[in-house]
Amino acid sequence: MAPEKMMRAAWSGKVIDGHSHAGVSLKAYALGEYPYAQTIEGLHEQQRTGGVDATVVFPFSADLYFDPAGFAEGQLTPAAAPLSPVPYGAENRLLMREIFDYCPELSSRFLPFVSIDPAREVPAQLQALKELLKAYPAYGIKVNPVGCQSRAGALLDIGAPLLDFAEERDLPLLFHVTTLPGEEYSQATDIFKIVERRPRLRFCMAHGLLFHRAWLDRAEAAPNVWVDTAALKIQVESMGHEIGRTLSAGDFLDVDYTDHRAVMRSLCARYPRKIIWGTDSPAYSWICRRKQGEGIYYDFRLKGFYSDEIAALKALTPELQARVGGANALDFIFGPQ
Numbered sequence: 001m002a003p004e005k006m007m008r009a010a011w012s013g014k015v016i017d018g019h020s021h022a023g024v025s026l027k028a029y030a031l032g033e034y035p036y037a038q039t040i041e042g043l044h045e046q047q048r049t050g051g052v053d054a055t056v057v058f059p060f061s062a063d064l065y066f067d068p069a070g071f072a073e074g075q076l077t078p079a080a081a082p083l084s085p086v087p088y089g090a091e092n093r094l095l096m097r098e099i100f101d102y103c104p105e106l107s108s109r110f111l112p113f114v115s116i117d118p119a120r121e122v123p124a125q126l127q128a129l130k131e132l133l134k135a136y137p138a139y140g141i142k143v144n145p146v147g148c149q150s151r152a153g154a155l156l157d158i159g160a161p162l163l164d165f166a167e168e169r170d171l172p173l174l175f176h177v178t179t180l181p182g183e184e185y186s187q188a189t190d191i192f193k194i195v196e197r198r199p200r201l202r203f204c205m206a207h208g209l210l211f212h213r214a215w216l217d218r219a220e221a222a223p224n225v226w227v228d229t230a231a232l233k234i235q236v237e238s239m240g241h242e243i244g245r246t247l248s249a250g251d252f253l254d255v256d257y258t259d260h261r262a263v264m265r266s267l268c269a270r271y272p273r274k275i276i277w278g279t280d281s282p283a284y285s286w287i288c289r290r291k292q293g294e295g296i297y298y299d300f301r302l303k304g305f306y307s308d309e310i311a312a313l314k315a316l317t318p319e320l321q322a323r324v325g326g327a328n329a330l331d332f333i334f335g336p337q
């Protein structure tokens with residue numbers, strides 16, 4: 001019998017990590033980058049160390065659809081005979097099997113999201129998702145445009161049936177987003193266009209919108225948008241290097257970027273009902289070369305620990321911890337109360 005979706009009441013009062021990954025990136029592994037993998041059992045051990053009760057989790061990559069020969073260049077090109085028939089097809093299924101079939105002892109601690117590619121093989125992706133969701137429950141959809149080198153804006157045209165599917169099933173969408181130029185796939189401008197066109201969907205914008213005040217205020221003003229703090233320690237570190245130098249300080253939250261806990265307190269004080277705490281496990285470290293657009297590559301050298309992300313949550317008052325580390329995630333996933 002198919003496992004059932006657990007409704008909001010079953011998750012309320014729990015400490016919830018709103019953003020994590022399980023699975024493997026063959027591209028990262030092939031290139032000797034870090035991190036490249038995570039398991040449900042590994043995430044559970046992290047939950048135990050951090051006092052976390054439940055975790056939103058989605059696949060780590062769509063690499064099984066792509067041609068390994070391109071990995072050395074950091075290029076994702078569909079394979080002639082892919083190991084996964086559609087982007088994220090094999091990865092979404094393995095995630096569900098890992099949670100519900102291989103680790104049934106742990107399944108009530110995880111809220112799986114399925115991943116989609118905004119542009120490639122849209123009808124076949126939909127077919128695969130419909131089949132998968134006959135057998136397993138999903139709590140939302142993750143979109144990482146830069147992760148699969150596919151533009152978010154495609155969801156406004158060729159990928160629109162994926163949004164229809166999300167609307168039909170009342171599945172919220174968590175987006176990897178950037179508010180900086182130089183990464184062409186996940187632009188906030190494109191993703192907020194989707195928000196405007198689809199008022200019935202709920203959205204979460206990852207990585208604190210890189211602390212960009214105007215975008216955060218726009219998220220605050222939209223009743224169907226939340227913002228997560230995934231990989232806060234390294235996001236703060238890398239933005240701290242640029243704000244006041246290559247980036248105008250006036251555009252960003254006015255806060256001490258030498259301490260990610262101070263940034264967490266400021267974000268949550270300003271937007272207490274919108275911020276969702278998430279660790280990004282295992283991507284709270286990011287040591288890789290990433291393709292950011294046609295001919296654009298960027299080398300990341302960012303190191304953090306799960307405990308850094310736990311420290312961010314624990315830096316808040318108990319009341320804010322309950323909202324940001326639980327209730328806000330449930331508002332996003334099930335609809336605001």
Ligand SMILES: [Zn+2]
Nearest residue numbers: 019230280283
């Ligand atoms: Zn992530």
